[in-house]
Amino acid sequence: MNNPLLKSYNTPFQTPPFDQIKAAHFMPAIEEAIKEANLEIEAITSENEAPTFENTVEALEFSGKKLHDIASILSNLNSAETNEQIQATAREASPLFSEFSNNIFQNTRLFERINAVYAKKEELGLDKEQKVLLENSYKAFKRNGADLNVKDKARFKEISKRLSELSLSYGENVLAETNEYELVISEEKDLSGLPDSAIKQAANTAKSKGKEGQWVFSLQAPSFLPFMENADNRKLREQLYKAYMAKANKNDARDNKTIIQEIVTLRSEKAGLLGYASYADYVLEERMAEDKFKVQKFLDDLLQQALPKAKEEVSEIKAFIQELGDDIDLQRWDWAYYSEKLKKKKYAIDDELLRPYFKLENVLDGVFQTAEKLYDIRFEELKNIPVYHEDVTTYEVKNMAGEHVAIFYTDFHPREGKRGGAWMTGYRDQYRRDGEDIRPLVSNVCNFTPSSPGNPSLLTFNEVTTLFHEFGHALHAMLANSKYASLSGANVYWDFVELPSQIFENWCYEKECLDLFARHYETGEKIPQEYIEKIKASSTYHEAYATVRQISLALLDMAYFSLDHEAAQSIADITKFEEGAMASTELFPKVKDAMMSTQFGHIFAGGYASGYYSYKWAEVLDADAFSLFKEKGIFNKEVAKSFKDNILSKGGSEHPMELYKRFRGRAPKIDALLERAGLK
Template sequence: MNPLLEKFNTPFDTAPFPEIKEEHYLPAVKEAIKLAKEEIEQIKKEEVPTFKNTVEALDGSGRLLQRVTSIFFNLNSAETNDEIQRIAKEMSPLLSEHGNDILFDAKLFEHIRKVYQQKDSLTLTAEQEMLLDKSYKYFARNGAELGDSDKQRLREISKRLSELSLTFGERVLAEANSFEMVLDNEEDLSGLPEYAKEAAAQAAKEKGHNGKWVITLQYPSYIPFMTYADNRELRKKLFMAFGSKAFKGDEMDNTSIVKEIVKLRNEKAKLLGYKSHADYVLEERMAGAPDTVYGFLEDLLEKGKPAGEREVNEVTEFMHSLGETGDVKRWDWAYYAEKLKKERYEIDDEKLKPYFKLENVVEGVFTVANKLFGITFHENKDIPVYHADVKAYEVRNADGSHLAVYYADYFPRAGKRDGAWMTSYKGQYKEGDKENRPHVSIVCNFSKPTATKPSLLTFNEVTTLFHEFGHALHGMLADGIYESLSGTNVYWDFVELPSQLMENWAYEKECLDLFAKHYETGELIPESLVQRIKEAATFLEGYQTVRQISFGLLDMNYHASEMGEVADIDAFETEAFMPTNLLPSVPGTNMSCSFSHIFQGGYSAGYYSYKWAEVLDADAFELFKEKGIFDKETAESFRNNILAKGGSEHPMKLYERFRGHKPSVDALLRRAGLIQ
């Protein structure tokens, strides 16, 4: 018996993780592909294609396949191992081939085209119109009208890209897991807070280095060391290890993979009639075209770089005042920036962390969601989970009705990739009178509890939790008919709006008073400390803005080029970063080879969207500030016009309906302190 192919006998039809064995995945995918093909054949048998029997039917096809692959690939990111990675390599070409079989099915496309040609005479809702438009473009933009030889080449490219992105991610993860800096002298830990020392001792014990300390490249270990460790040479050593992941000229090197991905993406775009991969991608984004993105980033750079240069001078002067000579190096930046912030604002993470016990922050985001949208979270231990660290919740509406299932996975481990993300195990959709509610998850890498302390978050980790929870709300509050248009299935440069908007609450005393209590004394976070957090929010904002722009420009330079050929990855990256360099570049390091967002994730020609969405969120939060951060009417409008709607209409229409006007970049620049 294969549990992936049986009806799930679990609360709310949740994934039966403990029953699923690795050997179940491939047979389940093969069977699900077979069933999906049968559903497609049924659509093609319709003599008179209609919106219902063709477009709606296509959107509803392949549900089992979607479910099985969601479970598998989510675990490949959050709880992977060698066998799962091996299966992924075998499974990805099958899925790529199946996708191409649908895409290049001439009869199926002809059915879609016939319905699309009647578009103006059909009486469709805005959501139905969007589905029809998206369905037609899916085929037209992906080669349905190409000749046979070009279709075959497109198949080969898609299959190869799928393999390359998997290998890219595996190498980055392997490189992060393989490095450990073993310290046997306690003096080498000078400057580190107690929690970081304790975590390093715990890591050493787990890795068989009893009586020593181990620093790794996982963020909860790497960031504190780079921020607090007094030993400059060890900071340099750690920085070099982090910056050279998959860039050492060995079997784990990603240089050739980056070159091939860039080349194949460009070739694919050309086959489809576009000048570049970026032209292809941006046609279906709010930005619309590469020139718009470049203009947007260059406008921000013009306003942000002078501030960034001033900030580098400030940090350099501060470093000199402490007796260090020469330029600030990249391994010095976080260390001296933190000391300067502490001196200027009398604030540092060690003073803040006792107020941010993980469990309290989690209750805080739940309370914010309740105050804004009336929803409640109830831990349910009957819902199966894939690891002991994971908690599962039933989410309910204000009237007590079931809204969603929410999984939370907070701590790093060897089988989990770095960073933080929101994902979905099941999307939201409606079938007639039946409502299918979503199952969403957030995955983070926060500091684990130690023998003497609970998990205490840095303020940056608090905002990360609020950010991912914003994505989760987008998924949980979805209220559409079609799964492909529901929840976070929106334009890529719109998807970060709910997440980045949520971060704003973490800076407000009215919100912090709900959960920011000292874990030992129960004392509420003092007003003076909150004020200093707000003042410090724009500390080095020019530098941070330029840094984000640099990543966006690197991404665009790879993908907006009509050449699609990169001879030397290191030289290419150095040139791309030149307009944004505020600190000297470091030979032997390279971001591209571990830039998972654009070479493994879905952000190619889209990294700019983080800053783009910041414009939206700054503009949107000004309305909440004006009306009150927990104003029910504003929250209800945001829920109904943005969160519930997903991708059912063009995002600018949805945004203007909520805000009453188009977003203005000035709101972001005001918040960042870059203009008055």
């Protein structure tokens, strides 16, 4: 087979040749790349010279590049443009990746060489980044079973392999449930309250599904959210909400509850094999938060600040419902609807008022201009980079001297082959080798309101902040300046990784930034000053409620993974377990069959297990960090250079707290977050 994955990429900037890659190419390429990587490992372990940093630690860091590249392409396609063949390939490849990883970390001769270098670390004259790589390498072996006996090593391998299979199945079930559901509306009266943009999009969806003359709403965010916020038909809101919250919780072949029980049990067993009391103890050892007790205290303290205010916000909505004369008891499917109505009343602002000023192409240009003003980089669209779908656009990122910085892919609209949400990913991390600076390939993938015939893609303000958020992650990857890929860009402690993304959202609320791009898509008129003031005034609207919601998810995450193995095995009922974990944050009556656990992909199909708290943790950092920009000027070059040099470019090459203190001049304080959220 003529396999493009096994050749040197004859493409601009050695980007993946998506126009040549087919699903059938992956397994042969993966098997060949594993053989190649194993030979590289064999070369390290059979080295006659005594172990050195260069011939062991650095050699291991640079090994397996071809396999890593192929795995990243498969993983990204399985998230952004999957199909049955890609999913089947991912399932087949997953145990091979696990076995390969386990074989490395449980390679006795390799660990002995790493250990020998580690024992002499103080005598080697290593620089900071080399020291971190050595420390990380040594810890990785210890944390992946290198010290276990033969029996426990075998069990550790079994667990790792099974967990990778379970995570894939979990994600496939959620995607299938999301794609399958349709709310089909045949009578125009049932569209009452919905904005024209939502109605037109639902009509286009119906037409694409052969249901012309009807309207189809889905569980994809650009369809689901406008319906929940605006549809006057309460029964249909209830129907759509219950469908959304019952994903993978129907006691059928796509039910995720048994998968959850097995994942929780296996993760706790894995941690126990390594001597940790729980999976959370294992994970948090490598986080800024350090242990589960600090995380719990952080969440409890924040909940104490937010819960009373959140209850006031719920009471305010109930009073507003009475004021309107609506004879209902407030339920979950009512919250977004009445919250949006009250917001319009209080601030005379809503998504439909703002959408005309947020044409997607203009917002993206604003993101680029913001990055240029802060970090002296610019973006040029390229037409010659192969892409995996026609929706994908590519850009070359350059510095002001015209030097190449990165390749940036954008993929912004929902489709059946793409999972929900928004994320940053990469096809190559930045690193340096043999005097060459290998620059990164970075991608932002989102699910924004798509354009339709005669209608451009007009974003909600929440979608604007999402684009800025994900682009903040992309900047972290693009501006990386490390020796080693494993320490480059966003390869940092999990509770630090959201700082670059969340801080970038802050610019969306500033007139100086909005004036760069927020123009009416028809008239070219700048967004009025009064709208900007309303955006800022409404920025803390129901922030306490949103904070409690985030805390509830973090508490659920910690509840699952703080269990010891015996307790994890004894979870008898996922529904009751979830209710107990989130009870302290509950503001509404329980809805039958509604469940977060069965669709909580962050912790069961992603990397956030024992780490969901990091969103709120990073908010403390981003609010505190942005306060310096506010003090000095949001486009202050000196502050921006310090943030770039001390945070964005450093990746994981130093401890994040040291990097943060170098930028800010002190440790972070929570005051700025409480003030910004209206909780102080």
